[in-house]
Amino acid sequence: MKKREVFEVLEPPPFGLERLRARLSSRRRPVSALVLAGAALGAVVVLMASPGRSGVDLVSLARGSAAAAMVADVQVPEVVGLGQTGALRVPTQNDDVVLYRVASLDSLQ
């Protein structure tokens, strides 16, 4: 038997490169979708965090709560306003340790 008959070289089915290109582009598609989803999520976060959406003044809200606490003879921590976020300094036993409780607009609503 001839060696070339034993190891006969066959032609692969046609359109191999086209199939490969299709697979390469379909592999890329989920990445594009992921980027779009990420961009959409970012846009939602920016819209929710944008100022002027709500007339709520966090600092006065927190100070109102503090006044109520004073009536109840509760030690009131210091309130700091940071835009749409309020921070309460929480007293600790150790002076070297400083703790803040932070609340954003959405968590108060």
Place this chain on the structure above:
Amino acid sequence: MADESSLDQRRFEVLYLRLEKPVFNVVYRWLWSADDARDVTQEAFMKVWAARARVRPETVEPLVFKSALNLASNRLRVKRVRRFFSLDDAADAVDLRADAVANLSSAQQRLAVRRAIEALPTKLREVVVLCELSGLSTSQIAEALGIPPGTVGSRKHQAMALLEQALGPMVEEVS
């Protein structure tokens, strides 16, 4: 400007055009189905593409064949399990019938070659098939199989001896 060593899509397609036929022919000697061999060939290239950031240009060709052989072995295992549960008989029957219609004696000869190659131990079969059909050098075959180059030569010699036992003396035509 693109990095000369990086495997971008253009270079990858050139590589595919160069290796598609040899990879297909090697894989075909595992699966004996053109459709399966085409699918495994494509899968092997996709695996290399997915790992392109870690692939060195000098090893990309052996890597394609190594991936293809691994994938072909896995697919063959699945086929054997399916055949055990009689799920794949029909597909094999179609392949043989198509050959028989084309040319009965040629089909018989091909069947004898298939049986002889299938009867080879895997370690000998992968060497002889790569030597005869891949176009890789001995050192590249050694790289693809993770064996020393000397072992490639000795395994090829053993494989050819077993094939000649099964098929008779092999004549190499001089062009």
